[in-house]
Amino acid sequence: MSTINLTIDNRxxxxxxxxxxxxxxxxxxxxxxxxxxxxxxxxTPGACRVCMTEVEGQRSLIAACVxxxxxxxxxxxxxxxxxxxxxxxxxxxxxxxxQECNFCVRNGSCELQKVAExxxxxxVRFDYTQFPKEGMIDRSSPSIVxxxxxxxxxHRCVTVCDEVQTVSVLTPANRGSKVKVVPAFDLPLVESxxxxxxxxxxxxxxxxxxxxxxxxxxxxxLQDPKKHVIVQEAPAIRAALGEEFGMxxxxxxxxxxxxxxxxxxxxxxxxxxxxxxxxxxxxxxELLKRVKEGGTLxxxxxxxxxWIKFCEHFYPELLPHLSTCKxxxxxxxxxxxxxxxxxxxxxxxxxxxxxxxxxxxxxxxxQRPEMNSSGYQDVDYVLTTRELGRMIHxxxxxxxxxxxxxxxxxxxxxxxxxxxxxxxxxxxxxxxxTVYAVVTGENLPSLDITPxxxxxxxxxATVKVGSLGDVKIAVAHGLGNARKLMDLIKEGKGGYAFIExxxxxxxxxxxxxxxxxxxxxxxxxxxxxxxxxxGKVQKNRQxxxxxxxxxxxxxxxxxxxxHKSHKLLHTKYTKRGTELPHxxxx
Amino acid sequence: xxxxxxxxxxxxxxxxxDKLNKIISKHKGKPGSLIPVLEEAxxxxxxxxxxxxxxxxxxxxxxxxxxxxVVTFYSFFTMTPRGKHTVRVCLGTAxxxxxxxxxxxxxxxxxxxxxxxxxxxxxxxxxxxxxxGACGLGPVVVVDEDVHGRVKPSKVKExxxxxx
Numbered sequence: 001m002s003t004i005n006l007t008i009d010n011r012x013x014x015x016x017x018x019x020x021x022x023x024x025x026x027x028x029x030x031x032x033x034x035x036x037x038x039x040x041x042x043x044t045p046g047a048c049r050v051c052m053t054e055v056e057g058q059r060s061l062i063a064a065c066v067x068x069x070x071x072x073x074x075x076x077x078x079x080x081x082x083x084x085x086x087x088x089x090x091x092x093x094x095x096x097x098x099q100e101c102n103f104c105v106r107n108g109s110c111e112l113q114k115v116a117e118x119x120x121x122x123x124v125r126f127d128y129t130q131f132p133k134e135g136m137i138d139r140s141s142p143s144i145v146x147x148x149x150x151x152x153x154x155h156r157c158v159t160v161c162d163e164v165q166t167v168s169v170l171t172p173a174n175r176g177s178k179v180k181v182v183p184a185f186d187l188p189l190v191e192s193x194x195x196x197x198x199x200x201x202x203x204x205x206x207x208x209x210x211x212x213x214x215x216x217x218x219x220x221x222l223q224d225p226k227k228h229v230i231v232q233e234a235p236a237i238r239a240a241l242g243e244e245f246g247m248x249x250x251x252x253x254x255x256x257x258x259x260x261x262x263x264x265x266x267x268x269x270x271x272x273x274x275x276x277x278x279x280x281x282x283x284x285x286e287l288l289k290r291v292k293e294g295g296t297l298x299x300x301x302x303x304x305x306x307w308i309k310f311c312e313h314f315y316p317e318l319l320p321h322l323s324t325c326k327x328x329x330x331x332x333x334x335x336x337x338x339x340x341x342x343x344x345x346x347x348x349x350x351x352x353x354x355x356x357x358x359x360x361x362x363x364x365x366x367q368r369p370e371m372n373s374s375g376y377q378d379v380d381y382v383l384t385t386r387e388l389g390r391m392i393h394x395x396x397x398x399x400x401x402x403x404x405x406x407x408x409x410x411x412x413x414x415x416x417x418x419x420x421x422x423x424x425x426x427x428x429x430x431x432x433x434t435v436y437a438v439v440t441g442e443n444l445p446s447l448d449i450t451p452x453x454x455x456x457x458x459x460x461a462t463v464k465v466g467s468l469g470d471v472k473i474a475v476a477h478g479l480g481n482a483r484k485l486m487d488l489i490k491e492g493k494g495g496y497a498f499i500e501x502x503x504x505x506x507x508x509x510x511x512x513x514x515x516x517x518x519x520x521x522x523x524x525x526x527x528x529x530x531x532x533x534x535g536k537v538q539k540n541r542q543x544x545x546x547x548x549x550x551x552x553x554x555x556x557x558x559x560x561x562x563h564k565s566h567k568l569l570h571t572k573y574t575k576r577g578t579e580l581p582h583x584x585x586x
Numbered sequence: 587x588x589x590x591x592x593x594x595x596x597x598x599x600x601x602x603x604d605k606l607n608k609i610i611s612k613h614k615g616k617p618g619s620l621i622p623v624l625e626e627a628x629x630x631x632x633x634x635x636x637x638x639x640x641x642x643x644x645x646x647x648x649x650x651x652x653x654x655x656v657v658t659f660y661s662f663f664t665m666t667p668r669g670k671h672t673v674r675v676c677l678g679t680a681x682x683x684x685x686x687x688x689x690x691x692x693x694x695x696x697x698x699x700x701x702x703x704x705x706x707x708x709x710x711x712x713x714x715x716x717x718x719g720a721c722g723l724g725p726v727v728v729v730d731e732d733v734h735g736r737v738k739p740s741k742v743k744e745x746x747x748x749x750x
Contacts, residue, residue, distance in 0.1 A: 168649030173658040184654040185636055 006073040020044070021064035021075055022051055032077050033086070033118040035093075035111055035205055036154035037065045040519055043159045048152065049089045050115055053077045061085050083120070090119045095126035097206075098149050104207040105386075109516045111205035112152060140188035142367050143196035143212055143360035143512075151181055151208040157200035164505060165479040167310065169194045181208075193313045193576075195479075197306035197503045198360030198384075198512015211360050211384045211513055215391050218381050221352040222265040229352045230268040230340070231261050232332045232411070235276065235422035236358035236508040237385050239529035243515040243522075244389030245399040250525030252533055255404020260392050261356075262405060270340075271407050272355065273414030275331040276421045276430070278552065279303065280543035282569055283325045284434045285560040287498055291468060296320040298474075298489065298496040301427050303327045305365035306503030306512075308573065310479050315486045316575035321499075324570040328421065329355050329362055330371050332411065333378030334568040339556045341374075343410060348374060354381045356388045358422070358511035361503065373568050384513025413548035416447075416534030416541035423527040424477035424507035425452030425459060428500040432463055432473070433542045440466035447541050453531070455506060455523060457481040473498045478505035593637045605630045606638070610645045619646060620656055624663060633667045669704045669711035671749045674728040678717025681724035685738070689725050690714060692739040696746070710746070 002017045008025050015024035022044070025032050036048035046066040053064045056074040061082065064075075076082065094116060101107055131149045138146040155172060158181060162168045169183050169192045183192035201209045221229050242251035261269045287299050302308060302323040311318060326334070332355070337348035355362065359382075365371065366379040383391070392399055407413070417433055420426030429449045436444045451461040452475045459475040474496050476482040482501045488494040504511045506523035509530065534541060543549065557564045594603050609626045613619035623642055628634055634657055643650040657663040675681075675690045690701065693712055697705050704711040720726050723735025727745065734745055 162649070162651075168651050171649075171651035171655035173655055175659050175661075184639075184650040 004069045004071050004073075006069050006071070006075065008075045009077055015069050017069075019069055021053055021055070021062065021067050021069055021073075024069050025053075025064065025075070025077060030077060032064050033115050034065055035115050035152065036156070038154075038156045038159065038203055041156075041159060041164070043156055045155055047154060048093070050086060050093075050119075052082055052085045052089065054079050054082050086119045087121060090116050090121055091124050091126060093152055094121070094124050094128075096129045097152070098131060099128055100150075100207075104150075105210045105213070106204075106207035106516075110207065138189050139212065140190035141194060141196060141212065141364075142190070143363045144189060144194070144198055144201065145210050145212050146189060147208050147210075148180055148182075149208075150206050152206055153179055153181065154205055155181065156203040156205070157181060157209060160199045160203050163480065165195070165197060165199055165310075165503075166483050167193060167195055167197075167313075167479065170200065195306045195309040195313065195503070196361040196364040196512075197479075199504060201360065201512050202510070202514070202516060202518050211387065212363060213387060214363070214381050214383055215387050215394075218354055218383060218391070221354070221381070224352075226350060227352045228267050228346050228350050229265070229354060230270055230336055231266040231354045231356060232270050232272040232275075232329065232336075233257060233261075233356040234272045234329070234358055234362075234508060235419045235426075235530060235533075236511060236514065236526070237356050237388070238419075238533070239422060239509055239526040240358065240385050240514050241389060242399075244386065244392075247400060248525075249522040250529045252529040252537070253399075254533070254537075255406070256399060256402040258407060259402040259405040260395075260397050260399055263397050263402075264391060264395050266354070268408045269405075270332070270336075270411040271414050271418075272328045272332055272357075273418035273421070274411045274546070274548060275328040275335065276303075276418035277415055277543035277546040277549050278331055278335075278569070279325055279328050279421075280417060280427075280430050280434050281549060281553075281560050282331075282565060283323050284431050284438060284543075286323055286325060287431070287435060288438065289561065291497065298494070298499045299323050300499045300501055301431075302571075303421065303427055304361070304501060304503045304508075305359070306361035307479065307482060307501045309361065309364070309576070310482070310503065311486075312574055312576040314483075315490075318486055318489060319573045319575065321489065322573060324572070326371075326569055326571045327362075327365065328418075329357065329382075330365065330378055330571070331569050333366070333371065334373045335411065335552070335556075337374035337376050337378060338568060339552065340411060342556075348376055351376075352380050353378065354383065355379050356383050356385065358385050358508045358514045359504075360384060360512040362513075370571055385515060386513060389515070410548050410551065413546055414538070415543055415546050416538040417543045418546075419533040419538065420530050422508040422530050423453070424455070424502050425449075425475045425500065426507065426530070427502075428452045428473055428475050428498070430543060431498070431500075432465075432471075434544050436463070436465050437542060437544060439468055443542070448535070452500075453527075455520060458484055471497045473500075475500045477502040477507050479503060591641070594641060597635060597637065598631055602631055606641070610642065614646060620648060620653065621660075624653075624657060628663060633664045635665055639665075667704055667708055669709050671709060671730050672711045672713060673746075674713045674715045676716070676718055676720075676724065676726040676728070677714045678721070678724075680717070680721035681726055684724040686725040688739050689727060689737055689742065692742050693727075696742060709749070 004015050004017050013028045032051050035050045037044045044065040046063045051064040052061040054076040055062045136148045158170045161170045173182050221227050238254040242253040258269050300321045333353050336353045341348040363382045366382050371378050417430035429452050452459050458481050462470050462472045465471045472495050476485050509526035510518045510523045591603050613623045639653045643653045677686045727734045727737045
């Protein structure tokens with residue numbers, strides 16, 4: 001790589017050949033505002049024109065995000081001409097944007113707001129576009145709302161949907177001033193192949209994509225004296241919720257979260273981690289049964305509802321590989337209205353079961369028609385981390401200064417194995433700990449299975465498990481990576497016994513319901529909070545050591561994979577067809 | 587013929603579908619095959635509705651969203667059938683001030699369709715254009731290759747009657 005010498009704002013800067021002005025400026029600590037660029041994925045369409053700079057010798061202003069540096073180049077990022085043009089660009093963007101900042105879901109985390117501030121905007125000299133009252137907001141999906149009025153055409157959502165998740169639902173349609181990001185044929189999202197992962201929300205710079213808000217429904221249930229409202233929270237919430245209150249990424253806020261939920265009025269605060277431990281018992285036994293009885297292998301984890309829907313759409317022939325275990329959320333839901341109702345002597349019809357998830361696909365999962373094995377909809381409402389954050393704000397709770405509180409019994413105890421479900425590789429690590437113990441009667445030499453941790457797209461390892469010999473496993477996160485493994489299985493290659501797939505890059509700690517922004521740096525910090533919970537906070541680190549789960553089997557389920565488990569904890573999948581395929585070529 | 591072609595049979599003849607299959611297999615597997623396939627398919631089928639785009643997406647192993655994106659990007663492609671005759675009303679400045687707008691409205695009323703649409707009997711497709719350079723004749727209506735000048739709304743019916 002040759003080095004290029006250039007001058008930015010009268011400072012000598014060196015950069016590698018092939019880098020853009022934007023990259024060179026950033027590495028020199030010079031800030032150029034951007035809006036459409038998503039540099040982590042190299043997505044720089046040069047569409048928004050916010051990153052205008054003046055380059056000596058060039059006739060017009062230059063978009064820094066797409067213009068490569070050249071030897072001797074002289075760049076100015078802050079001249080009168082640049083500032084004037086930038087203001088104009090932002091003014092035009094704002095003039096074509098609804099004036100709803102006060103109550104927009106992205107108020108405070110909106111990149112357009114930040115750019116307007118950077119540009120020093122004090123007024124918009126143009127008439128604002130009047131948008132039609134109806135027809136521009138798609139609320140068809142149980143998970144994601146699309147508000148085309150607010151779209152600024154940066155197309156980051158198209159890139160994440162197409163290149164990262166390889167679902168390819170969203171596309172720019174039409175051209176010129178009529179361009180619109182839509183599913184094919186402008187169909188409602190619910191009729192498309194959308195798997196509801198919400199990664200489009202995570203990259204949207206504005207409020208054009210957001211979760212379907214169910215906060216008001218939960219408030220209503222909490223206000224109803226006849227209802228017994230219980231709540232479960234996924235592991236990833238405790239590693240991220242603090243960010244909604246200005247705490248640094250990676251803060252582990254389990255105790256404060258429980259305290260906040262009690263103050264909001266939930267009758268019992270339970271934990272999805274309890275059923276994560278249960279999932280490991282059921283799934284571990286299912287794996288051993290498949291190995292012993294010659295069942296379909298590799299077995300693939302089924303905790304991630306976006307991944308499940310993806311498999312149903314794009315790899316329906318591989319559905320027998322999926323573990324029949326419901327996700328921890330749904331196991332919890334089914335037990336809440338049976339086991340808990342019985343234990344507590346409450347009529348299940350009076351129980352409202354709420355779950356707090358880092359995930360938008362969980363909203364879809366809760367509404368799947370088969371998820372009513374208690375005789376009622378097992379999980380009534382799903383809120384994302386962000387929705388819970390808004391609820392706590394709305395409830396006037398000073399989150400940061402809350403005391404730590406503890407979970408309620410009988411569905412609140414958990415082990416370190418459960419809490420790492422929130423990070424890529426975590427389910428695999430938790431399962432191996434228990435499978436190893438069940439097969440050998442001993443603990444793994446080290447409970448830390450580091451080859452499955454971290455942000456590498458596809459991770460592989462071989463673990464010697466007593467009489468089973470070498471067990472080859474793989475872990476994928478992000479559906480583009482999952483696709484690589486699925487294509488291997490289709491070709492009969494890989495030789496894996498067990499595969500973990502999480503839909504979102506990094507796992508649930510970066511799910512479509514987590515705080516914004518989420519990037520690789522933050523992914524690492526949130527994951528380490530969970531590994532800290534596992535390694536330092538929880539005294540038990542293996543699911544089969546969970547006393548409350550043992551009691552659940554003793555008093556209620558009787559045995560893993562037994563009759564009751566089959567009815568309440570396992571499920572079936574639906575072939576959804578592949579009429580809208582995805583490609584590798586073109 | 588494959589079962590999935592049944593949806594196509596509602597709108598197209600089996601001869602057309604055979605041709606479409608040939609077009610696809612001719613280009614399949616080559617890089618950048620989508621646009622030539624769409625182009626030839628439109629020549630053969632006249633328009634590219636959902637059923638056709640789905641088939642092309644499936645056979646070329648492309649997401650439907652990408653096919654749709656390309657079809658809507660290029661003005662050459664159309665997703666609705668074209669009429670036997672194309673009626674174009676000029677809305678360039680000269681024609682506009684001499685009554686082009688009223689002409690366009692009369693035609694929309696006469697046909698019961700909006701600009702860019704085709705009559706249900708597929709006789710006429712209505713379009714607007716910006717200046718043909720025949721400003722002296724304004725307002726101008728062009729039907730297929732015939733230029734009609736100084737058209738008054740009351741004469742519209744008479745002109746259309748010449749085309750069947």
